[in-house]
Amino acid sequence: DQQVKQNSPSLSVQEGRISILNCDYTNSMFDYFLWYKKYPAEGPTFLISISSIKDKNEDGRFTVFLNKSAKHLSLHIVPSQPGDSAVYFCAASATNAGNMLTFGGGTRLMVKP
Amino acid sequence: DVKVTQSSRYLVKRTGEKVFLECVQDMDHENMFWYRQDPGLGLRLIYFSYDVKMKEKGDIPEGYSVSREKKERFSLILESASTNQTSMYLCASSPTRGTRFFGSGTQLSVL
Numbered sequence: 395d396q397q398v399k400q401n402s403p404s405l406s407v408q409e410g411r412i413s414i415l416n417c418d419y420t421n422s423m424f425d426y427f428l429w430y431k432k433y434p435a436e437g438p439t440f441l442i443s444i445s446s447i448k449d450k451n452e453d454g455r456f457t458v459f460l461n462k463s464a465k466h467l468s469l470h471i472v473p474s475q476p477g478d479s480a481v482y483f484c485a486a487s488a489t490n491a492g493n494m495l496t497f498g499g500g501t502r503l504m505v506k507p
Numbered sequence: 508d509v510k511v512t513q514s515s516r517y518l519v520k521r522t523g524e525k526v527f528l529e530c531v532q533d534m535d536h537e538n539m540f541w542y543r544q545d546p547g548l549g550l551r552l553i554y555f556s557y558d559v560k561m562k563e564k565g566d567i568p569e570g571y572s573v574s575r576e577k578k579e580r581f582s583l584i585l586e587s588a589s590t591n592q593t594s595m596y597l598c599a600s601s602p603t604r605g606t607r608f609f610g611s612g613t614q615l616s617v618l
């Protein structure tokens with residue numbers, strides 16, 4: 395059973411609009427969450443993270459929101475740009491699990507010019 | 508910048524062949540990982556290593572083994588390749604909790 399789920403395999407957004415990528419988790423021990431971005435033929439690259447002591451973390455056009463009670467996090471990209479078109483993976487870890495990350499299945503974002 | 512280098516971008520092998528995937532990192536990271544990426548399944552951990560000559564099974568170790576003789580190098584071995592091992596293989600290294608630096612991946616096709 396997947397502990398981290400990204401229920402939307404793909405998302406299409408117009409350039410300049412907001413992109414919202416969602417991620418749900420089931421393990422209440424997860425306390426650190428990350429988003430990775432992956433272009434074709436490249437490895438994933440770290441984008442942004444959030445600790446469970448926060449409910450929001452912002453870095454430029456990227457903001458991650460965490461709702462612990464709902465076990466839900468989301469990545470907002472504003473404004474979306476064509477260069478943001480990629481596969482986005484959310485990942486989660488628990489302090490008692492050392493350096494282990496559990497990844498979601500990914501969401502392919504397409505930003506149309 | 509951290510660099511994680513995977514020796515091959517594309518590989519085509521036949522069923523039953525022994526396959527070696529090599530990974531080298533240049534940042535003196537203690538931790539190294541091998542994942543496979545399949546559509547809809549995300550990244551699944553095959554094996555990881557916290558130190559030289561140390562290895563631990565991940566979520567899907569069956570059919571794979573690893574070797575870490577030097578700190579900078581982590582090899583994934585498919586003893587007898589099968590068609591269900593056709594996948595994108597990603598190597599990563601990490602100095603601390605959570606932060607992974609990934610290689611560009613090796614797309615392996617087993618025919």
